[in-house]
Amino acid sequence: MENAIVKLRGYKDGLHLIIKPKVSLKEVEEAIHELINGMNQPLEGTSVHIDMSTTPLTSADLMELETHLTEKYNLNVSGVNLIDDNEESPIIAAPAVHIIPHCLPTDNQQDYGHAEIVRQTIRSGQTTSSLTGSIIIYGDVNPGGEVVASGDIIVLGTLRGNAHAGANGRLSSVIMAMELVPLQLQIGSYVNRPPIGQKPRGYPEIARIGAENIIIVEEFIKF
Amino acid sequence: MGKVIVITSGKGGVGKTTSTANLGTALAMIGKTVVIIDADVGLRNLDVVMGLESRVVFTSMDVIEKRCDLDKALVKDRRVEDLMLLAASQRNRKDDIKPEQMFDICERLREEYDFILVDSPAGIEQGFHNAAAGAEEAIIITTPDVSAIRDADRIIGLLQNQNIDPISLILNRLSPTLVKKGNMISKNDVLDILNIDLLGVVPEDEGVIASTNRGVPLVHNEQSPGAEAYMRIARRMTGQRVPIPEMREDNFFSNILNWFSRK
Known part of the structure; x- marks a missing residue:
């Protein structure tokens, strides 16, 4: 199990779905399917936190994964932790990222020098x-x-x-x-x-x- | 011309009424003429803390509705000369008084008295605005709790919008022992966030509870560390230079605490 593509772990703040680095979205989705189908207890309606590496999944992948989890398994994604496996990276604060939809019009090229x-x-x-x-x-x-x-x-x-x-x-x-x-x-x-x-x-x-x-x-x- | 000072905090239960009673008494003991006004209409208790409950006949509402003269509504303190209380009506609600009416009362009182201390209700609604209406200065009371500090910060913003200046801070119920253990926010951290002048620090003192229940302000008991702190604050309010002592672990107060915890 240690080498599994996705793992489900319970931490203090709730369930975490831990995704192995350097795997494609397709592999992740298959692994999630296997994991959830193999479980005795239904997970529907619970919240999970996604812990994933910053490579190679993009934010578009992440959004797709969120939709997938919500629609197929009725899981509620409460947050995403991005783990950086490159130590030279400038990330200091381990970010808890919540992507929220654009609520304002996009950049209208104003003068930002003001x-x-x-x-x-x-x-x-x-x-x-x-x-x-x-x-x-x-x-x-x-x-x-x-x-x-x-x-x-x-x-x-x-x-x-x-x-x-x-x-x-x-x-x-x-x-x-x-x-x-x-x-x-x-x-x-x-x-x-x-x-x-x-x-x-x-x-x-x-x-x-x-x-x-x-x-x-x-x-x-x-x- | 006297000074009108509003004593406020935002959060309830941090010691506004206790501080008003003690500072009013302390200022009068120094020889100033003082009026303390309860602005907590509908939930008055400054009269109870002062032990003057049974002497209140007229309230600020009676003055506003012209049922009696302002002089007649002032209740004389039992113990100290030149200390007066203007009680709040218990039957009315906070929005029964308008800020202009409160301003008018304060303006009339400052012609005759050195200090007019207005005890504000908790919150940021009409009652707070009434209390602040006649004030030129403000004293913020806070305890070293995140919630009290957050509310104090909010109140400071509102007072600054009304051009009340200076706004100074009393840090109430500080326990040096707990600060040292890292279980309480320190004086410097509070000042760092609120960024206003510190008027004084009042240590946690069990004597406050007894004095409140007896209706005798703490400053009458000279032995208590809280009373000493309030006396120092009152002297600072009159323009004297009284340093704020650093509260150390080995002072009288914490020695007692240590002694208890050793047992």
Whole structure:
């Protein structure tokens, strides 16, 4: 069983469907079929978390897999963990990625060079947004506070709340903060949250969309 | 001209009423003239904490509806000179009072008194807006809990929108022992998030419960660490420079706690 293409494991946060790296979507689907048919108990209606490698499955494959699991086996995919098997990769925060459908029109080629400067801390319950460019904040964004920009978000303080860059669909947008310990990050229609209990690292960090459409967070050195 | 200060927190149960009662009493003991206003219409309890329950005849509602003069509605404290209480009506609801009416009462009181402390209800609705209406300054009370800090942060944002300045912080119920064990958020972490001036730190003190139930504010008991903290805060409010002592493990208060936990 150790070498099986897919494994089902129960962890603290629920069932995890673990997919072996370097297999094709077709193999995965066959293996899932075998696994689920060979089980004594029905799985219908339960939630599973997918743990998979970043290669070679693409996000399109992932979406297809989700649809497959939902339609064929009536399983509810509660989240996806992408495990990176390449150690040199810049992924620091193990991302829990939830792909949500585009809710806003796609990039309409606005001038993202325009930036709005906010000279205050964004506190719980406060929202600051700019749908015509980027936002620079001279202060913190506290838990419960929210920043939304169609361009980039730069926080010259600690980002502890939510930030949504590229809100019109511009996926090249970035989120940067002197200390990046957000509740949630969103770039375009991709959402990511850091692992629970993450401590500030003590250096500036930048979040952007990397390969496979995952939001990656790395030490900020230059844009 | 006196100062009107709203004492608020967002979250309930963090010590707004206790702090209002103690700071009001402490300021009066220093020799200031003080009015404490209960703005928690419909759920009043500042009179109970002050032990003045039986003396309340008129409330702020009676003043607003012109059933009595403002002077007549002020209840004199039993123990300290120059400390007055303006109680809230228990029969009415928070939206029966308008912010302008509260503002009017505060404006009239500040002509005669040095400090007007307004005890705000929990929440961010009408009651909070009424309490803040006449205030030029605010004191935020929070405990070192994530939920209380989150609500305090929300309240600070709302007060800043109303141009209330300065807004200062009292960190209530801090236990140095628990902080040291890593089980409580430290003073510096709270300040890091809220980013406002610290007016004082009040240690966790069991004496508060007894004093509340007896209707005698803690500051009357000079031995208690909580009373000392409130006295220091009151002095700071009058413009004196009183340093905030670093609470260490080996102070009187935690020695007692240690002594208990060793047993």
